Amino acid sequence: MEHIVIIGNGISGVTAARHIRKLSDKKITIISAETEYFFSRTALMYVYMGHMKFEHTQPYESWFWKKNSIELKQAFVKTIDTENNKLVFASGEDFSYDKLIIATGSKPNKFGWPGQDLNGVMGMYHKQDLENLEKFAPDNKTCKRAVIVGGGLIGIEMAEMLHSRNIPVTFLVRETSFWNGVLPAQESELINKEILNNHIDLRLGVNLQEIKSDANGNASSIIIKETGEEIACNVVGLTAGVSPNIDFIKDSAIETGRGVKVNRFLETNINNIYAIGDCAEQHEAIGERRNIEAVWYTGRMMGETLAQTICGNPTEYKPGHWFNSAKFMDIEYQTYGWVWAKPKENEARFYWESSCNKKAIHINFDKNTRQFIGINTFGIRMRHPFFDKVLTNKKSIDYVLEHLADANFDPEFYKLHEPEIIAKFNKENNTNIKLKKKSWKRIFSKTLNA
Numbered sequence: 287m288e289h290i291v292i293i294g295n296g297i298s299g300v301t302a303a304r305h306i307r308k309l310s311d312k313k314i315t316i317i318s319a320e321t322e323y324f325f326s327r328t329a330l331m332y333v334y335m336g337h338m339k340f341e342h343t344q345p346y347e348s349w350f351w352k353k354n355s356i357e358l359k360q361a362f363v364k365t366i367d368t369e370n371n372k373l374v375f376a377s378g379e380d381f382s383y384d385k386l387i388i389a390t391g392s393k394p395n396k397f398g399w400p401g402q403d404l405n406g407v408m409g410m411y412h413k414q415d416l417e418n419l420e421k422f423a424p425d426n427k428t429c430k431r432a433v434i435v436g437g438g439l440i441g442i443e444m445a446e447m448l449h450s451r452n453i454p455v456t457f458l459v460r461e462t463s464f465w466n467g468v469l470p471a472q473e474s475e476l477i478n479k480e481i482l483n484n485h486i487d488l489r490l491g492v493n494l495q496e497i498k499s500d501a502n503g504n505a506s507s508i509i510i511k512e513t514g515e516e517i518a519c520n521v522v523g524l525t526a527g528v529s530p531n532i533d534f535i536k537d538s539a540i541e542t543g544r545g546v547k548v549n550r551f552l553e554t555n556i557n558n559i560y561a562i563g564d565c566a567e568q569h570e571a572i573g574e575r576r577n578i579e580a581v582w583y584t585g586r587m588m589g590e591t592l593a594q595t596i597c598g599n600p601t602e603y604k605p606g607h608w609f610n611s612a613k614f615m616d617i618e619y620q621t622y623g624w625v626w627a628k629p630k631e632n633e634a635r636f637y638w639e640s641s642c643n644k645k646a647i648h649i650n651f652d653k654n655t656r657q658f659i660g661i662n663t664f665g666i667r668m669r670h671p672f673f674d675k676v677l678t679n680k681k682s683i684d685y686v687l688e689h690l691a692d693a694n695f696d697p698e699f700y701k702l703h704e705p706e707i708i709a710k711f712n713k714e715n716n717t718n719i720k721l722k723k724k725s726w727k728r729i730f731s732k733t734l735n736a
Contacts, residue, residue: 287311287312288312288384288385289312289313289314289315289382289383289384290303290306290312290313290314290315290383290384290385290386290387290596291317291373291381291383291385291386291387292314292316292386292387292389293317293318293363293373293386293387293388293389293390294318294388294389294390294391294563294565295316295317295318295320295321295323295324295358296324296327296389296391296563296564297326297327297563297582297585297589298389298391298562298563298564298585298586298589299316299387299389299562299563299589300316300324300589301585301586301588301589301590301593302387302389302562302589302590302592302593302596303316303356303589304354304356304593305589305590305593305594306593306596306597307354307355307356308593309593309597310596310597311355312596313355313357314355314357315357315358315359315381315383316356316357316358316359317359317360317361317363317373317381318359318360319360319361319362320412320413320414321413322358322360323344323346323348323351323358324344324345324346325340325343325344325345325413326343326344326345327411327582328582329342329343330343330410330413330415330416331410331443331446331447334416334420334447334450334451335446335447335450336450340413340416359381361375361376361377361379361381362375362376362377363375363376363534364376364534365534365535365537365538366386366534366535366538366540366559367380368538368540368556368559369539371384371386371558373386384558385558385559385560385596386558386560387559387561387562387596388532388535388540388546388554388559388560388561388562388565389561389562389565389585389589390530390531390532390534390565391411391530391531391563391564391565392411392528392529392530392531392565393409393528393529393530393531394409394410394440394524394525394526394527394528395436395524395526395527395528395529396524397526399495399496399497400495400496401496401497401498401499401505402497404497404499404503404504404505404522405422405503405504405505406418406422406504406505406520406521406522407497407505407521407522407524408422408521408522408523409440409524409525409528410440410443410444410447410523410525411440411528419447419521422504422520422521423448423453423520424451425451425452425453426451426453426454428520429448429453429519429520429521430454430518430519430520431453431454431455431456431517431518431519431520431521432448432454432455432520432521432522432523433455433456433457433458433508433517433519433521433522433523434448434455434456434457434458434522434523434525435458435494435508435522435523435525435526436458436460436523436526436527437458437459437460437461437464437465438465438525438526438527439465439612440525440528441457441459441526442457442477442481442614442615443613444523444525445457445481445484445615446484446613446615448521448523449484449485449486449615453521454487455486455487456486456487456517456519457486457487457488457489458489458492458493458494458508458510459488459489459490459491459492460491460492460493460526462490462491463478463490464477464481464488464490465477466627467627468627469627469662470625470626470627470628470635470637470648470662471627472637472639472646472648473646473662473664476617476639476643476646476664477614477617478490479643480614480615480616480617480643481614481615484615484616489510491512492511492512492513493510493511493512494508494509494510494511495508495509495510495511495514496508496509497522498516504520505519505520505521505522506518506519506520507519508522528564528580529544530544530545530546530564530565530566530567530578531564531565532545532546532565539555539556540554540555540556541554541555542567543567543577544567544577544578545561545564545566545567545577545578546561546565546566546567547561547567547569548560548561548562548566548567548569549568549569550568550572550602550603551595551600551601551602551603552566552588552591552592552595552603553595560592560595560596562585562588562589562592563584563585563589564578564579564580564585566578572603572604572605574608575605575608579605581610583609583610584605587603587605588603591603591604606674607622607623607674607678608622608624608660609621609622609623609670609673609674614664616644617644617664617665618664618665619662619663619664620662620663620667620668621660621661621662621663622660622661622668622670622673622674622677623650623658623659623660623661623673623677624650624659624660625648625649625650625659625660625661625662626650629650632652632653632654633650633651633652633653633659634650634651634652634653635648635649635650636648636649636683636710636711636714636715637649638703638706638711640665640703644664644665645664645665645703646662646663646664647661647662647663647664647666647707648661648662649661649683651682655682656682656683656684657680657681657682657683658676658677658680658681658682658683658685658686660677661673666694666696666703667695667696668693668694668695669692669693669695672689672692673693684717684719687707687708687711687719687721688719688720688722689721689722690708690721691704692722705721708720708721
């Protein structure tokens with residue numbers, strides 16, 4: 287019986303295992319050094335915030351794996367012997383495979399800062415990070431202040447986590463405005479205000495110089511590079527992005543760049559070895575996407591796609607239209623298609639923001655053909671199938687605005703802003719776009735708040 291071995295029990299590896307099992311009776315083993323069972327990594331913040339227990343982050347009961355004949359093994363892979371189809375564990379044990387799937391995910395970036403390995407310094411990616419945070423920041427008596435280094439999605443999640451326990455937070459962001467390499471200026475400023483409104487000490491345009499230690503090897507303060515200011519703290523969160531977790535294979539015959547190099551079929555340069563998820567790097571980017579996609583849903587899609595290939599139906603990875611979602615404190619964010627930080631030469635933009643500074647949309651379209659290119663939404667929930675269809679059928683900005691209420695799926699009693707959004711667009715662009723009757727009926731049938 288062919289033995290499929292998967293290194294990593296995140297969304298990519300587990301999805302691959304589940305779909306291989308659906309399609310075949312192959313022997314499957316998942317290896318992980320982090321936890322015995324798969325858990326939802328994106329839910330770690332809610333465990334710390336008291337919204338759920340860790341066991342609630344595990345989608346499958348413990349009996350699921352045995353019932354589906356998926357073996358789980360806790361071990362740390364030290365090296366891969368590609369010539370003999372074997373893994374070598376840190377314990378010295380060998381483990382054979384017929385086909386190998388590398389799904390080891392990401393690790394937090396470290397840039398050689400003095401003190402980066404002190405007690406109380408951590409990322410927020412693994413279960414062990416959550417355990418460390420509970421140890422060093424259980425409350426605001428134990429942790430007088432935390433400093434977060436890096437202004438991405440993980441950084442703002444960690445700020446919200448600590449804020450939920452009333453722990454003062456200083457947030458060091460290298461950029462001049464939060465996440466402005468991804469978000470256009472208006473949106474970045476919107477999130478700056480949201481961070482400050484939540485009493486987070488946001489420091490823009492600064493870098494970490496070093497982390498200082500107390501006599502016991504614990505983090506005690508940080509130094510800001512630009513000013514020399516010292517900030518006392520008990521916890522330092524390193525959230526300056528992530529990189530593929532592939533150190534254990536860099537000396538092997540497997541081709542690597544920043545990640546494990548793969549083709550469109552997720553195959554490496556070594557026969558019968560594949561890579562999926564955050565650790566996989568496409569030789570050539572797919573469309574406008576990056577070569578490495580550290581996103582939950584693309585990891586799941588890679589697992590589903592590779593299962594087909596493993597089971598005799600070679601299938602190319604085709605992720606479709608870009609979308610993503612996140613949460614900036616109390617503001618939910620969604621993106622469909624492409625809205626770059628700065629528009630390209632052929633692009634036109636439309637931005638609307640509510641008077642409460644908690645809701646906004648930003649639409650990108652071709653200024654010559656008027657084809658819709660993408661939308662960012664803040665505080666307004668939009669339907670993925672609507673925009674997926676719009677992008678596939680290359681609809682116009684006019685069509686999107688005419689049907690904008692159809693895309694909205696905010697709960698009842700939420701105010702709908704489509705009429706004022708369209709009115710602003712018409713005024714700025716000298717157009718006469720109107721909501722379709724169907725959309726008006728939806729607005730009038732919904733109870734509006736004050």
